[in-house]
Amino acid sequence: MNFQLSKEQENVKKMVREFAEAEVEPIAAEIDQNHRFPIENVEKMAKYGMFGVPFPKQYGGAGGDHISYAITVEELSRVCASTGVIVSAHTSLCCWPIYAFGTEEQKMKYLPKLLKGEHLGAFGLTEPNAGTDAAGQQTRAEDMGDHWLLNGAKVFITNGGFAEVFIVMAMTDKSKGTRGISAFIVEKSDEGFSIGKTEDKMGICASSTTELIFQNCKIPKDRLLGNVGEGFKVAMATLDGGRIGIASQALGIAQGALDVTVEYMKARKQFGKKLSQFQALQFEIADMATRTEAARLLVYKAADMKDKKLPYGMNAAMAKVFAAEAAMYVTTKAVQLYGGYGYTKDYPVERMMRDAKITEIYEGTSEVQRMVISAAVLGK
Amino acid sequence: MAFNILVCAKQVPDTNVIKINPKTGTLIRDGVPSILNNDDANALEEALRIKDEFEDVVVTVVSMGPPQAQDMLTECLAMGADEAILISDRAVGGSDTQATSNALVATIKKAEKEMGKSFDLVFAGRQAIDGDTAQVGPQVAEKLDLPQVTYVEECSLNAEMNEVTVKRNLEDGYEVIKVKTPCMLTAIKELNTPRYMTIEGIFSAKDKPTHVWSAADVEVDLSTVGLEASPTNVFRSFTPAPKGKGEMIEATSEKELVEKLLVGLKSKHVI
Numbered sequence: 001m002n003f004q005l006s007k008e009q010e011n012v013k014k015m016v017r018e019f020a021e022a023e024v025e026p027i028a029a030e031i032d033q034n035h036r037f038p039i040e041n042v043e044k045m046a047k048y049g050m051f052g053v054p055f056p057k058q059y060g061g062a063g064g065d066h067i068s069y070a071i072t073v074e075e076l077s078r079v080c081a082s083t084g085v086i087v088s089a090h091t092s093l094c095c096w097p098i099y100a101f102g103t104e105e106q107k108m109k110y111l112p113k114l115l116k117g118e119h120l121g122a123f124g125l126t127e128p129n130a131g132t133d134a135a136g137q138q139t140r141a142e143d144m145g146d147h148w149l150l151n152g153a154k155v156f157i158t159n160g161g162f163a164e165v166f167i168v169m170a171m172t173d174k175s176k177g178t179r180g181i182s183a184f185i186v187e188k189s190d191e192g193f194s195i196g197k198t199e200d201k202m203g204i205c206a207s208s209t210t211e212l213i214f215q216n217c218k219i220p221k222d223r224l225l226g227n228v229g230e231g232f233k234v235a236m237a238t239l240d241g242g243r244i245g246i247a248s249q250a251l252g253i254a255q256g257a258l259d260v261t262v263e264y265m266k267a268r269k270q271f272g273k274k275l276s277q278f279q280a281l282q283f284e285i286a287d288m289a290t291r292t293e294a295a296r297l298l299v300y301k302a303a304d305m306k307d308k309k310l311p312y313g314m315n316a317a318m319a320k321v322f323a324a325e326a327a328m329y330v331t332t333k334a335v336q337l338y339g340g341y342g343y344t345k346d347y348p349v350e351r352m353m354r355d356a357k358i359t360e361i362y363e364g365t366s367e368v369q370r371m372v373i374s375a376a377v378l379g380k
Numbered sequence: 381m382a383f384n385i386l387v388c389a390k391q392v393p394d395t396n397v398i399k400i401n402p403k404t405g406t407l408i409r410d411g412v413p414s415i416l417n418n419d420d421a422n423a424l425e426e427a428l429r430i431k432d433e434f435e436d437v438v439v440t441v442v443s444m445g446p447p448q449a450q451d452m453l454t455e456c457l458a459m460g461a462d463e464a465i466l467i468s469d470r471a472v473g474g475s476d477t478q479a480t481s482n483a484l485v486a487t488i489k490k491a492e493k494e495m496g497k498s499f500d501l502v503f504a505g506r507q508a509i510d511g512d513t514a515q516v517g518p519q520v521a522e523k524l525d526l527p528q529v530t531y532v533e534e535c536s537l538n539a540e541m542n543e544v545t546v547k548r549n550l551e552d553g554y555e556v557i558k559v560k561t562p563c564m565l566t567a568i569k570e571l572n573t574p575r576y577m578t579i580e581g582i583f584s585a586k587d588k589p590t591h592v593w594s595a596a597d598v599e600v601d602l603s604t605v606g607l608e609a610s611p612t613n614v615f616r617s618f619t620p621a622p623k624g625k626g627e628m629i630e631a632t633s634e635k636e637l638v639e640k641l642l643v644g645l646k647s648k649h650v651i
Contacts, residue, residue: 007454008583008585008586011454011458011577011582012579012582014577015458015576015577015578015579015582018576019576047578048576048577048578048579049578049580049581050579057580057584061580062579062582062583063580063583063584064579064580064582064583068579068582068583072579
């Protein structure tokens with residue numbers, strides 16, 4: 001048992017925090033209000049290696065580990081959750097499945113540009129009628145002999161409007177249910193592929209969330225990721241890892257809200273005393289800090305298990321459900337402790353509260369996480 | 381042959397978070413993070429900028445300090461430096477600027493001998509935020525017999541890599557100076573904005589050479605380093621009392637103004 005970060009992990013924390021405070025925090029409110037994707041910071045994050053943290057250098061990665069990846073998403077999300085999810089969706093949902101299931105040719109073709117951040121990645125599983133019920137896929141991929149033909153649509157795709165590479169699930173054999181789903185690599189420039197509506201969301205407003213539309217989308221045979229019929233397996237394994245990313249995002253939101261609230265309570269005076277001097281409010285801070293730290297331990301443990309190649313699905317689900325609910329709890333308390341000011345856009349806590357909510361929903365709702373956890377515990 | 385740049389760097393307590401014990405007048409160092417000295421970060425950035433611009437540039441960082449100063453050197457490597465040297469020994473502890481520059485010069489000479497190279501450019505920060513002397517850089521230059529330019533706010537190396545044009549920031553203006561390499565430059569914050577570490581750099585740092593040398597390793601004359609060899613002794617440290625508010629003299633004419641000033645100065649027995 002060792003609860004200390006390594007020197008490298010400490011430096012990642014220090015570096016990403018410095019970067020986030022200097023480059024991300026100053027524009028966080030503006031990009032939220034204008035629903036603007038922060039392309040300028042994507043370029044900067046690419047330069048510093050934040051899009052390839054847990055991948056080997058031979059494919060253009062930074063040669064780091066999953067705890068460092070979790071720290072990267074956490075520290076970015078501490079000041080801007082929209083920026084955090086750009087890295088999380090790209091890394092966990094696009095780069096990782098190519099790294100884990102791709103052929104050597106696919107890895108060499110896609111990973112160097114993705115991991116260097118020259119290309120952004122996205123992942124398309126969810127459909128209008130297939131959310132938590134992922135097996136209800138209606139997007140079809142037909143084997144046309146020398147190519148695949150994709151038809152259908154995906155919704156709520158993070159990074160959709162700015163990605164170059166998409167991992168897309170489609171039915172290759174409807175009669176086989178989940179075993180009839182296959183995974184494909186789609187490029188932005190593919191014929192018959194287009195980006196549909198951009199969602200107008202409650203939170204993470206600077207993140208690009210779009211539809212993907214496939215109308216007789218023709219893709220070469222070598223874009224199949226894994227084997228025919230393995231798409232569901234690819235998707236579920238990808239989402240296991242993705243949960244560490246979203247749990248890290250939730251953890252970052254909680255820590256960010258806690259930090260600004262502590263500063264506020266030390267400055268704000270009522271009844272002649274600072275807010276931080278009222279015991280009832282001190283106890284609120286104690287609960288917020290405890291839940292945040294508990295979330296951190298679950299997140300880092302799941303990431304550590306992934307690094308050690310141990311089965312981590314249940315731990316990632318625990319980290320995600322706990323961190324997401326901690327983020328919602330902490331941000332709601334933060335708004336309350338700020339009082340009326342907390343409800344205004346002059347302070348960051350209302351944004352953090354709106355951003356926190358999505359972490360209970362995407363990449364598996366809290367209900368789905370409880371299904372995963374209870375199935376593992378009860379041995380179903 | 382590679383163009384070799386040396387950067388002198390110091391690990392310092394982060395004075396933004398440090399507090400002074402009002403009773404003893406000493407720094408409260410508990411829980412204060414140690415950082416790469418600010419001006420030294422500018423010095424390193426300039427060296428790395430030259431490395432980005434020209435081919436075959438090797439950047440070496442040298443420091444004197446306790447073993448934990450290796451953490452700061454690791455950060456320098458994670459920013460992009462190629463190798464690091466730390467002179468760390470009880471014998472050099474308590475050194476003032478004179479003794480420090482003796483130890484650093486011995487280390488630099490040892491590095492040149494050991495690595496079979498000579499440094500074409502030596503950078504240092506103007507001064508450290510803990511000592512604030514601005515003496516070590518110039519002393520190193522003198523002892524290495526290198527021409528030096530201090531307070532550098534702009535720097536450009538010519539294509540032949542044998543002459544640097546620098547803009548020197550002075551209180552009442554600036555100088556533009558051309559200086560042949562090898563030479564020593566001390567950096568100020570106006571020179572550039574230091575880059576962050578990169579994630580790849582953080583995970584590659586342990587693969588880059590880091591030398592930790594003792595006083596014996598660098599063959600320094602022990603009578604020239606450490607507390608005993610330091611002509612500077614701290615007699616007392618204190619927080620200066622705040623100065624009173626100045627008095628503004630108003631008058632309708634220059635003559636009246638001067639008269640009022642003279643009366644005021646006389647009454648305070650200044651003249």
